[in-house]
Amino acid sequence: MNEAARRIVPMAKDQGDATYREAPNNLEAEQALLGAILVNNDAFYRVSDFLKPVHLNEPLHRKIFEVAGDIIRMGKTANPVTIKTFLKADEKVGDMTVAQYLARLASEAVSIINAEDYGRAIYDLALRRSLITIGEDMVNIAYDAPLDMPPQSQIEDAERRLFELAETGRYDGGFQAFNDAVALAIDMAGQAFERDGHLSGISSGIQSLDARMGGLQRSDLIVLAGRPGMGKTSLATNIAWNVAHAYEPEVQADGSFKARNGGVVGFYSLEMSSEQLATRIISEQTDVSSSKIRRGDISEAEFEKLVGFSQTMQKTPLYIDQTGGISIAQLSARARRLKRQRGLDCLVVDYIQLMTGSGKSSDNRVQEITQITTGLKALGKELNVPIIALSQLSRQVESREDKRPQLSDLRESGSIEQDADVVLFVFREEYYVKNMEPRDEFDPKYEEWKQKFEAVKGTADVIIAKQRHGPTGTVKLAFQSEFTRFTDLADPSFTQYEEH
Known part of the structure; x- marks a missing residue:
């Protein structure tokens, strides 16, 4: 034969x-x-x-x-x-x-x-x-x-x-046969049906955000932007922890593991050290303020909470790379290695402007940012994972009376807006209202200021300015500044999101 x-x-x-x-x-x-x-x-x-x-x-x-x-x-x-x-x-x-x-x-x-x-x-x-x-x-x-x-x-x-x-x-x-693409789409729908919350993507751990986005979609480049002090890093660490903590592995036919819920997270912290990032996460999850942790100003009961939570952290698949000024080529190589060795379901980059391009050094920063965002988008498709990339906004936001960010505020390159599948802006009106406090509490405007401050205190807006797969709009969240923690609003009567 x-x-x-x-x-x-x-x-x-x-x-x-x-x-x-x-x-x-x-x-x-x-x-x-x-x-x-x-x-x-x-x-x-x-x-x-x-x-x-x-x-x-x-x-x-x-x-x-x-x-x-x-x-x-x-x-x-x-x-x-x-x-x-x-x-x-x-x-x-x-x-x-x-x-x-x-x-x-x-x-x-x-x-x-x-x-x-x-x-x-x-x-x-x-x-x-x-x-x-x-x-x-x-x-x-x-x-x-x-x-x-x-x-x-x-x-x-x-x-x-x-x-x-x-x-x-x-x-x-x-080329891929269309029937193969259809089979993949049906598989995705089936996985969404079986997954907690019936989401097509990975749950961010924040229900009101998931309701609008359907979770973090695989291969998407999600740009999370905001001015300093708005809490974009806090929101990114909240989501990264939620995804990693919810990780439930499922054995595949070939012996490998796949996430049934949650996922393995890689976090590139170009601004903060891994210790600072860990301190933030510990503060978020234990209700002990990060400033008290750094000063050692904690009670015995609080210390026991920290020790207990550290044991939970050791089992959580959250991996941090603190290399500063990393290039898109190095970042891609390390992400491939992490996926091969440990698995990878979500990637966070904090933040785009601290990265460098892969090519020759150039004075044209716009071209370099274009190379970085194009590389991140390609990496997300190659690894089939959502990439949350943080970005700065230009100072022109501060010169406007309405401080709410717009797509045109994305700093240094239109390619960030172009390559992103989703653009989220973090906006805390509390930050700006607090800075407008009259010096004299007997000032006639003080009572008006106080009422306005109480109305926005402890809240934050996540503005979905662009989304390829769904509607744009604003999601209202609760923000606890001492623990740098974003959560769903406790009051169900509060409108959770507004359509644009």
Whole structure:
């Protein structure tokens, strides 16, 4: 059967000094697996979660596997009779017709028990062929690289391709069949139905924000912006902790883990050290103010709360990288490594303006920011995770009477607005009203100021200025400044969001 399947006989292995090496493959394993599937369609489900048609080396075997899969998914029986109508009748396999070849595959089938072992062998050989291709490309590019292509960019490209191969079993992008895209969309809907809160994305832990956004959507670039003092870092740490603390792993068929709820979070803290960030999170979760923690001005009961919470933190999959001035290339490389080693479901970058581009140093900061936001968007799609990127706003906000931020206030580049799938602004009117307090409490305007301050005290607005998947609007949240904590408003009569 093996000889009949081969249409091209390999050249002699020795031709003078030239040595012929055939790409790794196992024709017999492919035949055995296909035979098992044709005899018992249950064999297909033993390998379908990791093995795709492209992993088979023989083109005819790819077609048989693909057709069989389509027939089985439709709830019909795949056998030599039903499959042969979808293949070229006049095609020859050695001295046999395709129909005869299918019949022979079924007649010499092995037990269904061995199907998964054969599938794994075929998959591993496909990975080795892909590794060979990547290696050959690396060598050829290194020999013939143009002058304007630095070696670092080749390293980044090779790393990206290797990561994609490790994650998906193939590194080439290209077109995707629409029915595959539909299947992914249905899977996403099914996961949303099973997930807590019925969200299509990962829950931020803040219900009123999730109600408007449907959670943090995978592959989205979410820009979280605000003026200093508004609490954008606090909101980012709140969300990062909520996602990591809610993490519930689920074992997949291949032995890997996937988040059923919550997720593994990577936090790039370019402004604060990891200790400062940890202090913030501890303060948020224990109701002990961060200033008291830093001064050591805490009671024994508060200290016990801190120790108890630190044990919880040790089990929480929140990973912090405090490298200052990190480049988009370094950030991408470390994110790929984290996903490969620990898993990754959400990424936070605090903040965009402290990053550097990957290319040559340039005086044009706008171009550099464009390179960073484009790189973040591409990374989110590659890793299939939401990226929350914090951003500064320009000072022109302060010169306006209405201090509410607008998309035009995003600092340094229109690419931030363009590349982002979602733009959120954090606005605390309390901050501005507090600074307008009359010095004299007997001033006639003092009572008017006091009423206005009480109305906005302890509240914050998260303005959804842009959202590709849903409506814009304003979400009202509670903000406890001493613990830098954002939560849902306790009073249900308070309008949680206003449509724009």
